[in-house]
Amino acid sequence: MCWKRPQRHASVDSSLGSGLTDIQGPVLQGDAVTPGELLTEAHQVLLKIIKHYQEEGQGSEVVQGVLLGLVVEDRLEITNCFPFPQHTEDDADFDEVQYQMEMMRSLRHVNIDHLHVGWYQSTYYGSFVSRALLDSQFSYQHAIEESVVLIYDPIKTAQGSLSLKAYRLTPKLMEICKEKDFTPEGLKKANIGFEHMFEEVPILIKNSHLINALMWDLEDKSTVADKHELLNLSSSNHLEKSLQLLMDRVDDMSQDIVKYNTYSRNQSKQQQQKHQYVQRRQQENTQRQSRGEPPLPEEDTSKMFKPPQPPPRMDTLLIAGQINNYCQNVKEFTSQNLGKLFMAEALQGHN
Amino acid sequence: MTPIAGAQQRRSISPPPQKKPKTTSMQLRVNRGRAQHRAWRYTCQPKTAARRHSLSLSKMSVYGPVVKIHPVVLASICDSYERRNEGASRVIGTLLGTIDKHSIEVTNCFSVPHNESEDEVAVDMEFAKNMYDLHKRVSPTEVIIGWYATGFDITEHSVLIHEYYSREATNPIHLTMDTALQSGKMSIRAYVSAQMGVPGKTVGVMFTPLTVKYVYYDTERIGVDLLQRTRVLPNRTKGLTSDLSQVGGSAARVQDMLTTMLAYIDDVLSGKVAADNSVGRFLMDLVNKVPTISAEDFENMLNSNINDLLMVTYLSNLTQAQIALNEKLVLL
Numbered sequence: 001m002c003w004k005r006p007q008r009h010a011s012v013d014s015s016l017g018s019g020l021t022d023i024q025g026p027v028l029q030g031d032a033v034t035p036g037e038l039l040t041e042a043h044q045v046l047l048k049i050i051k052h053y054q055e056e057g058q059g060s061e062v063v064q065g066v067l068l069g070l071v072v073e074d075r076l077e078i079t080n081c082f083p084f085p086q087h088t089e090d091d092a093d094f095d096e097v098q099y100q101m102e103m104m105r106s107l108r109h110v111n112i113d114h115l116h117v118g119w120y121q122s123t124y125y126g127s128f129v130s131r132a133l134l135d136s137q138f139s140y141q142h143a144i145e146e147s148v149v150l151i152y153d154p155i156k157t158a159q160g161s162l163s164l165k166a167y168r169l170t171p172k173l174m175e176i177c178k179e180k181d182f183t184p185e186g187l188k189k190a191n192i193g194f195e196h197m198f199e200e201v202p203i204l205i206k207n208s209h210l211i212n213a214l215m216w217d218l219e220d221k222s223t224v225a226d227k228h229e230l231l232n233l234s235s236s237n238h239l240e241k242s243l244q245l246l247m248d249r250v251d252d253m254s255q256d257i258v259k260y261n262t263y264s265r266n267q268s269k270q271q272q273q274k275h276q277y278v279q280r281r282q283q284e285n286t287q288r289q290s291r292g293e294p295p296l297p298e299e300d301t302s303k304m305f306k307p308p309q310p311p312p313r314m315d316t317l318l319i320a321g322q323i324n325n326y327c328q329n330v331k332e333f334t335s336q337n338l339g340k341l342f343m344a345e346a347l348q349g350h351n
Numbered sequence: 352m353t354p355i356a357g358a359q360q361r362r363s364i365s366p367p368p369q370k371k372p373k374t375t376s377m378q379l380r381v382n383r384g385r386a387q388h389r390a391w392r393y394t395c396q397p398k399t400a401a402r403r404h405s406l407s408l409s410k411m412s413v414y415g416p417v418v419k420i421h422p423v424v425l426a427s428i429c430d431s432y433e434r435r436n437e438g439a440s441r442v443i444g445t446l447l448g449t450i451d452k453h454s455i456e457v458t459n460c461f462s463v464p465h466n467e468s469e470d471e472v473a474v475d476m477e478f479a480k481n482m483y484d485l486h487k488r489v490s491p492t493e494v495i496i497g498w499y500a501t502g503f504d505i506t507e508h509s510v511l512i513h514e515y516y517s518r519e520a521t522n523p524i525h526l527t528m529d530t531a532l533q534s535g536k537m538s539i540r541a542y543v544s545a546q547m548g549v550p551g552k553t554v555g556v557m558f559t560p561l562t563v564k565y566v567y568y569d570t571e572r573i574g575v576d577l578l579q580r581t582r583v584l585p586n587r588t589k590g591l592t593s594d595l596s597q598v599g600g601s602a603a604r605v606q607d608m609l610t611t612m613l614a615y616i617d618d619v620l621s622g623k624v625a626a627d628n629s630v631g632r633f634l635m636d637l638v639n640k641v642p643t644i645s646a647e648d649f650e651n652m653l654n655s656n657i658n659d660l661l662m663v664t665y666l667s668n669l670t671q672a673q674i675a676l677n678e679k680l681v682l683l
């Protein structure tokens with residue numbers, strides 16, 4: 001038995017370097033980035049992300065992967081994804097790039113969209129606002145303006161409702177990251193608050209007709225009863241964990257605030273000292289002049305009093321954003337639970 | 352002449368037929384007069400009569416491991432079918448998963464480019480190996496357990512491809528999925544190959560069906576749920592709802608189920624439908640599940656829970672106000 005190799009495999013396609021420029025082409029030709037809607041071919045991306053977390057990410061840190069798709073008018077369509085291996089070996093960096101290239105090359109052969117449009121990450125109770133995420137997202141968005149990061153919350157999903165959110169950095173934040181100017185003055189200039197860091201992009205799920213047929217088939221065959229996890233009343237565990245994380249963040253925040261306060265206090269003290277020094281100098285000078293002596297040279301005050309280092313404000317911003325996220329999650333959770341409690345009350349028949 | 356049902360149940364080689372079998376159940380086809388460097392290819396293809404038999408067979412107990420499929424695999428197959436090249440009538444690919452004592456769990460798959468024409472099949476083996484290596488880096492526990500093909504039939508080419516895969520994995524399974532919806536349903540079937548025929552003379556390969564089950568992880572179930580809700584909408588799109596509306600939706604579904612049950616109970620009471628004892632027992636279970644707690648105890652529990660939740664809401668609002676204030680103060 002002999003196998004004939006198909007012709008198209010003979011020559012490896014042009015390197016993916018040119019492929020990347022292809023990506024930039026169609027995106028930048030259009031208008032500036034509009035926060036368009038996101039479309040996912042859910043049957044693929046969704047299930048793959050869920051599966052990836054389920055198999056590889058039990059209890060450990062985040063699982064990550066790459067999203068592939070197309071930019072269509074003002075929408076971003078995500079049609080496929082593939083996961084990243086965990087960082088277990090030392091030479092993870094080199095492995096990753098090569099892995100990505102290999103994957104994308106192979107996927108091109110089977111007609112799967114191989115354009116990078118973003119990445120996904122799983123999160124633990126909503127704690128994903130971190131420096132690492134910011135950096136990664138910035139580098140992605142720098143290359144491809146429309147790219148997003150999909151945050152998948154497995155714990156919330158296990159409680160009954162799929163929790164998948166798409167975020168993009170606001171243009172303001174992109175500016176700041178580009179200049180790497182994280183001092184308070186820089187941030188004040190940009191007038192950015194923690195609410196303006198990420199913008200959420202709405203997700204729409206679209207299925208093809210074939211998938212619909214598959215769904216009908218599955219519904220037929222599957223004998224597992226509909227699980228009503230969402231109506232589960234036991235909530236204290238989840239609430240506890242969330243509150244604990246919130247408390248940790250708030251502690252961090254308060255430390256940061258203390259640092260900033262000491263800095264500003266030092267700064268004002270220094271200003272005062274400078275002022276005093278200059279005044280004393282002037283006084284002495286007038287005294288000397290009255291006595292007929294040459295005045296002392298004006299010394300460079302800035303060299304004498306070194307201004308204190310302004311603490312970088314980026315971390316504060318991130319912590320504030322994270323706290324905000326936690327609070328939002330907690331509020332969502334409590335509203336759901338209140339609803340459930342009232343339903344339980346109705347069931348008991350009391351008023 | 353052994354009847355077809357018996358042959359498909361027993362894996363052993365059936366006794367040599369006295370004469371060429373007249374029944375249309377099996378047909379040995381020998382490839383004639385091709386180029387010298389091609390070896391003989393023997394195929395066995397159950398014809399239509401046997402197909403009807405095999406359909407009824409799927410209700411009988413089949414011998415072999417149970418195949419458990421995750422929905423992600425089926426979705427990927429559908430997707431690669433939609434993206435097939437021009438002129439290709441079907442898509443094939445590799446199945447990855449884990450093998451257990453009595454079951455095979457299929458958890459992942461990827462499609463493999465292949466060319467198919469009247470008399471030959473070409474599969475890109477390099478590609479398959481590469482992809483498998485890449486996948487192995489992410490999930491090292493997955494192994495090649497078989498391959499899939501879209502389409503209803505098992506063709507001659509399937510035999511060849513199956514042989515290739517039996518080099519990669521011990522006893523590979525073959526999954527077919529009818530994406531063309533020939534019989535009105537997307538029949539998803541799994542097979543294992545078995546040798547049959549006369550040893551030394553005419554040998555053939557037979558595909559015996561296996562039972563197929565669908566398994567989900569919990570979170571997968573919820574994902575599939577969401578997908579199933581999109582199928583009823585005319586334009587097939589759906590946004591992800593948020594917090595309280597989800598509880599509302601879930602409650603509405605429970606309400607629907609309750610109405611169905613109430614309708615059934617009414618029918619039984621008015622005598623339209625015969626009463627079923629087991630259903631009655633389930634109903635009694637259901638009613639007894641609502642715990643009977645004294646009114647004040649329940650009031651206390653309810654109130655304390657509500658207090659907790661309200662306090663937490665208040666605290667989170669306070670924190671948010673605090674950080675907003677802090678923000679503004681810094682910017683002053």
